[in-house]
Amino acid sequence: MEGESSRVQYDLERMMPEPTPSPSTITDYRRYSFRTSPDRRLSTLLDAEQFVKERGFLFFWPPKKIDFPSLWAAVAGERPVPNNNDDPAHITWRWKDSMLPDRRWYYGKLLRGRATLVSLEALPGFYALSPRHGDLDDFTEAYRAGNLTHEANGIARVLLEEGPQNSIQLRRKAGLSSPNAKSRFARGLTTLQKGLWILPIGVVDAGTWHYAFEYELLDRWLPEIKEGARWLTDQAARESLLQHAIEALGCTDVHALKLLFGWQNHQLIPSLQQLADSGNLHQVQDQRWCVPSLLKPR
Numbered sequence: 001m002e003g004e005s006s007r008v009q010y011d012l013e014r015m016m017p018e019p020t021p022s023p024s025t026i027t028d029y030r031r032y033s034f035r036t037s038p039d040r041r042l043s044t045l046l047d048a049e050q051f052v053k054e055r056g057f058l059f060f061w062p063p064k065k066i067d068f069p070s071l072w073a074a075v076a077g078e079r080p081v082p083n084n085n086d087d088p089a090h091i092t093w094r095w096k097d098s099m100l101p102d103r104r105w106y107y108g109k110l111l112r113g114r115a116t117l118v119s120l121e122a123l124p125g126f127y128a129l130s131p132r133h134g135d136l137d138d139f140t141e142a143y144r145a146g147n148l149t150h151e152a153n154g155i156a157r158v159l160l161e162e163g164p165q166n167s168i169q170l171r172r173k174a175g176l177s178s179p180n181a182k183s184r185f186a187r188g189l190t191t192l193q194k195g196l197w198i199l200p201i202g203v204v205d206a207g208t209w210h211y212a213f214e215y216e217l218l219d220r221w222l223p224e225i226k227e228g229a230r231w232l233t234d235q236a237a238r239e240s241l242l243q244h245a246i247e248a249l250g251c252t253d254v255h256a257l258k259l260l261f262g263w264q265n266h267q268l269i270p271s272l273q274q275l276a277d278s279g280n281l282h283q284v285q286d287q288r289w290c291v292p293s294l295l296k297p298r
Helices: 001-015 023-033 044-057 071-076 088-101 123-128 139-144 150-162 167-173 179-194 225-230 234-249 254-261 265-277
Strands: 058-059 108-111 115-118 196-206 212-216 251-253 288-290
Touching: 023 234, 044 058, 044 071, 044 088, 044 225, 044 234, 058 071, 058 234, 071 088, 088 108, 088 196, 108 196, 115 251, 123 234, 139 150, 150 167, 150 179, 150 196, 150 212, 167 179, 167 212, 179 196, 234 251, 234 254, 234 265, 251 254, 254 265, 265 288
Parallel strands: none
Antiparallel strands: 058 115, 108 115, 196 212, 251 288
């Protein structure tokens, strides 16, 4: 009976939420993880590439309303983005532009419709959860179902039929070159990037500013993406992306994860619970989820 009692007590303790790490512990963890502490800053393109692989995905600029790694902050530290184009941290622009044609990471307006960098190892998880079916023209199905605008469908159609186009050419060929169509064109580009139909693959000297993105269909730029995502279930994809996110943050809650990914509770909770059951996460007393390394042994 004594052994049985001890085992029941042990099981009850395992079911109890862990103590919450202190705010300073979480802050220190994120300064290390986000590479914002002075001794962890990025100084080379190779550093940047390794950082994206390490984190799986991150924002280009510091995001608003949520805390998450960004390439800018990993170079500049925890300070606002200046308007001054001569700021040394704007080397991130050159790094990003130089990597667009190289297929060494994904860059596009993915998470929250903001500029996102994703390692090619993590990208299949996003693709598996996207509206994509793996056909170059599956945007047509989304358009017919009412999930893409006329403008977005037209942009994708031009790329399908004519190949890579810079944004000046693309806007004209999609019939969106009038001044009052500017915002509709921009929204179309963002929607197609969020859905992983298109991405920028280079920069060309075009337009008034002598700077324009060149766009292409994602599956033509990275044909192996379809096969990489083929065997991923939705839950497995979510678990993989959640693991990356919480390893970056140390601790977070469901609300923050919903803001980051745009998922709902019924999509998030089962995946979080599965990660907890496998020992990769722990739930703490304030309903947050933390990596085990942040929790002190009992």
